[in-house]
Amino acid sequence: MELADTYTSDEMMSIAAARQLSNNQICFIGIGLPSKAANLARRLHAPDLIMIYESGTLGAKPTKLPLSIGDGELAETADTIVSVPEIFNYLLQPGKIDIGFLGAAQIDRYANLNSTVIGDYNKPSVRLPGAGGAPEIASSSKRVIVMLRQSTKSFVDTLPFVTSVGFGAGPGDREKLGLKGAGPVMVITDLGVLEPDSDTRELVLTHIHPNIAVEKVIESTGWKLRIANQLKVTESPTASELDAIRSLVSAGK
């Protein structure tokens, strides 16, 4: 068990996320952290996870981590490839996607996401890449899982820009905005797992990863973080989980 005793917080995050996915789920995968976690799940317990990338590849089965959402191997291993209009209009918009799996630069307590700018929109201090598929993945997937590393820079009290709506300003907002999916059901970070409170929709820390202090999570959050009454500790990575993630990463080199 030495392997399992030494792992990075990024590895823990990917493994915790991978565990949320299961066979035959239809999963719309953002590039970066989500793609890594989904491909990890496919190597572990969910070989029949159905991965959808916004490039139009349906059921891609890459053997290594793709650098972009349109890598050749995604196309070559897909069950079929559809056009980009079809991905968004025929698959995402009507709610055929079980899980939208997103990263972001910033998140607020209602799981709204920013991947557009830091600072003023018209004169940003940092211009980020922007929306891509995220706003509609967030609004139309049946459920959304978000992954991002936790810090006061990323977990902020007020977003400078809402790229993708989580729960808006709280209960009832998704319905008011006509957003069809249930929204973010889970935010997985390098420190723990947050889930929306069923009444207030505010994110609550429900799981903490092994060897992480609650204070560390609180300090890494830009708002007064609520902690679940029954805070659980994430199960440590198993040797086979760590094996799988390390061979996945090295195959991607």
Added chain:
Amino acid sequence: MELADTYTSDEMMSIAAARQLSNNQICFIGIGLPSKAANLARRLHAPDLIMIYESGTLGAKPTKLPLSIGDGELAETADTIVSVPEIFNYLLQPGKIDIGFLGAAQIDRYANLNSTVIGDYNKPSVRLPGAGGAPEIASSSKRVIVMLRQSTKSFVDTLPFVTSVGFGAGPGDREKLGLKGAGPVMVITDLGVLEPDSDTRELVLTHIHPNIAVEKVIESTGWKLRIANQLKVTESPTASELDAIRSLVSAGK
């Protein structure tokens, strides 16, 4: 020239229509008379006529007359096949079609067409097949050519139902209705050819087929037919035209 001396009025109609088509025109073909004329043109002077059928076959090159707009041979000989949404939304609607080639059960003096009902819509004496692709072929093709046999039953003063708009109630109506194409530029019958007057948009007899009396055309029209000042006589079918149409028809058996 004996061949050319004996031909039917239907043969004359098909040949007159075929003469209107030329190579590299993109032609949206209705089934029946238009399909026959277009395939005749391909056998004669327009082998590179680009035939589009509403089934989605682009550039079909059938060797025999198709019975339906979706016959296997149309699919097998097409340059490519697209979906029905694509045919209507991406090719017809934006005006990529040069010539819309239509039949109908009835026509009025402004070249509006009926293929829906005879009698009252809710209690018709004859229920016809209906619109199919015709309304949008008539509205969105750059130009429209209509073919139908001339009689007081088909050339009527008032249509019981407007399935496809020609010139509506006269000048300016197409523009008012937002119809993008120029509308019907020619109506080819078994007796002659009618064209819209450039001012009034009313159909005027401009060509009469050989050996047809003007009185016969007038009697076969359900309104007071206007005759062009310079009425021309259609050129008689040539031997090769008749050869071509007869071999086309027999190949279709």
Added chain:
Amino acid sequence: MAEIVSLQEGIGSLLKNGDTVALEGFTHLIPMSAGHEIIRQRFEELTVVRLTPDLISDQLIGSGCVKKLVFSWGGNPGVGSLHRFRDAVEHGWPHPLEIDEHSHAGLTNRFVAGASGLPFAVMRGYRGTGLDMFTATVAPITCPFTGEELRAVAAINPDLSVIHAQRADRNGNVQLWGITGVQKEAVLAGRKSLVTVEEIVEELDPRPGDVIIPTWLITAVAVSPGGSRPSYAAGYYQRDNDFYIAWDTISRDRETFLSWMKDNVL
């Protein structure tokens, strides 16, 4: 994931009286055997949606299964009238038939809207035609950018969409090729879907021009060899044009029709 079922089970479990059922297939791959199964199971009060109601719709109507027809061209292609359809509209036999009538472009866009999870689609069309006045599923809409008036058509989301395809694999992934019409949109728009196929194969080797519908978009798949006859299935059998011509005679008379149905379908 699609379940592999018998045609009888598929129709029996997925359809109920009063449902809206789309039967799609544009000249090619018409789901005839599924239509026959609907008739054999004596479903009633159905709203049938089909761009080109042809022989199968004529049989469904003449057999009394259909309350309402949503369509855009109701004829026997290249032959003439659909006599059972005409008899229902003109004389109310076997009972009156409601219709909701569109152009191909309009009904196609109703399926596109349904497949897209939208309540409507926008198009150029209908303006100035009689169609515009006799259906409640078309309405004016104004472009918020240009002020141009266009037409909205209401989405259609059938309770059950039925298509026929060449093949499926054991997991229920479906492959069709040739003229594929609005079949993909019909399946996607359906609340449930049934695909009949010529055969189930080990692997769907890719074909030029093929459309793959993944199993996770389909409710059930049923094997039904020859399920499109007298329509055709490219790569399997040709269109039986002679039967289309013969249907004109069979269907013209009520008694001849009923006796043919009894001998050939029931």
Added chain:
Amino acid sequence: MAEIVSLQEGIGSLLKNGDTVALEGFTHLIPMSAGHEIIRQRFEELTVVRLTPDLISDQLIGSGCVKKLVFSWGGNPGVGSLHRFRDAVEHGWPHPLEIDEHSHAGLTNRFVAGASGLPFAVMRGYRGTGLDMFTATVAPITCPFTGEELRAVAAINPDLSVIHAQRADRNGNVQLWGITGVQKEAVLAGRKSLVTVEEIVEELDPRPGDVIIPTWLITAVAVSPGGSRPSYAAGYYQRDNDFYIAWDTISRDRETFLSWMKDNVL
């Protein structure tokens, strides 16, 4: 019918200063060589439309060709920032860059509307996001049947649409396969279109999953082998992921960028 031209002629004759030009290709088949030709011919004041402005857009922006960028995701895929894009937005270098920013779904539907000859398309999206507030090409629209509020996105019809494809035949019919993105829609939406291809072949033998764009929908075709590098062309060459990573360093500094452009493009 498409004319077969050189890349230089194609860009030179079809584009002019101030035009709106779409350069499409979703990760795969990005029209890099056409972008380089635009830079070499020193076009100015262009509005560049592209879902995923990546290296080619970075180069166009850094070279001063671009007045306005219409886009939905401006990054170096899997690597990080587009530094020339950021420098233009954050510091106005080499001059200020206007932006019209969308989601992929939104910009895709703007192409779909353009391709469909409609002034707008309807979608679920934008509501509740900041994007909704910072673009003039999105507007509320109400369903005339259900009363639901949705979003309309304005059609985009570029003066010139440029894509790269694997092959064309001598008549200018184009064939592409693999990930085909919104390329068909971009070509159809364009008032003019230029397709660069890896090669011209005698006959376009059908390929599974291929998209054929008939010559009569294209203005010009130019042969440009390797025209997508460092992006890829399925069946011809692979994506040069190392170069995408290297671009991060090359583009980070203005001088390094300019010197690389001088050595490699101009």
